[in-house]
Amino acid sequence: MSNLKISVIIPAYNEGDIxxxxxxxxxxxxxxxxxxxxxxxSTDDTAGAAxxxxxxxxxxxxxxxxxxxxxxxxxxxxxxxxxxxxxxGQHSPEDIAKLLHYLPEYDMVVSARSLGDQASLGRxxxxxxxxxxxxxxxxxxxxxLTSGFRAVKAKVARDFLYLLPxxxxxxxTLTLGVLRTGLSLKYIPxxxxxxxxxxxxxxxxxxxxxxxxxxIRICTLYSPMRVxxxxxxxxxxxxxxxxxYTFITRSRFTNMSVFLFVAAIxxxxxxxxxxxxxxxxxxxxxxxxxxxxxxxRDTHRLES
Numbered sequence: 088m089s090n091l092k093i094s095v096i097i098p099a100y101n102e103g104d105i106x107x108x109x110x111x112x113x114x115x116x117x118x119x120x121x122x123x124x125x126x127x128x129s130t131d132d133t134a135g136a137a138x139x140x141x142x143x144x145x146x147x148x149x150x151x152x153x154x155x156x157x158x159x160x161x162x163x164x165x166x167x168x169x170x171x172x173x174x175x176g177q178h179s180p181e182d183i184a185k186l187l188h189y190l191p192e193y194d195m196v197v198s199a200r201s202l203g204d205q206a207s208l209g210r211x212x213x214x215x216x217x218x219x220x221x222x223x224x225x226x227x228x229x230x231x232l233t234s235g236f237r238a239v240k241a242k243v244a245r246d247f248l249y250l251l252p253x254x255x256x257x258x259x260t261l262t263l264g265v266l267r268t269g270l271s272l273k274y275i276p277x278x279x280x281x282x283x284x285x286x287x288x289x290x291x292x293x294x295x296x297x298x299x300x301x302x303i304r305i306c307t308l309y310s311p312m313r314v315x316x317x318x319x320x321x322x323x324x325x326x327x328x329x330x331x332y333t334f335i336t337r338s339r340f341t342n343m344s345v346f347l348f349v350a351a352i353x354x355x356x357x358x359x360x361x362x363x364x365x366x367x368x369x370x371x372x373x374x375x376x377x378x379x380x381x382x383x384r385d386t387h388r389l390e391s
Contacts, residue, residue, distance in 0.1 A: 095117075096161070123163060126146045155253035194272065197234050252297075263309075312362050322351035
């Protein structure tokens, strides 16, 4: 790890009161780390405070979104390992070392919040449901799907750059993308502090629906049968139940039963086609992307 360059990426929007202390804390503990603050169209002195504390500042002309700031950070950071942390004081600089301890053995290391660290009981319950559903999709025990405090190899982050949304949903997309492509991930428990400025902009209903749709989208992108097969099976069971009911009560095989059986077959066939397209896409991606000598050296350097 000593020969790897570390970049800490901090998206910030109107965090002028606290961002300087966060950057200074990182610089004191890790003087060799690159600190990149993405000023996402702040109307206060976020950019000036971060730059004065020693950060490299990249400015958005207006507020685009937390995910967009992360994407800008990935593009401009020069490190081999990227650390993402919030600019509101919830994450402690000393915990960065806990994440980096497991790199480069793992491709990504993510902090896992406890139940008591959640903003509210409703948020904790919602995250529990998302974690369960995402675990089913990824075939991996996901402990905190939406945690923004994580460390990831730069090459891995850049490979998923085109998938990341501009909103707060980027941790969900990055986590599922890493797991569904066969990369390694580790969760470690980390204490999250209370926000020192402002309040969370995540809306339980609106962002909850967005998280759910992202899970479905990533699942259909990497493993479509995990979505299509349960739907097909459910339609088949409904058709069977409807047929038994109508046969017993009216001795008939109704059009609704026919519709449900046919729909189950169609969805099943769509799952087979989608799975084949998915497999062909990944095979083509691997065949069309030759490994360059510089990339080989970078990979060797990460693994050594």
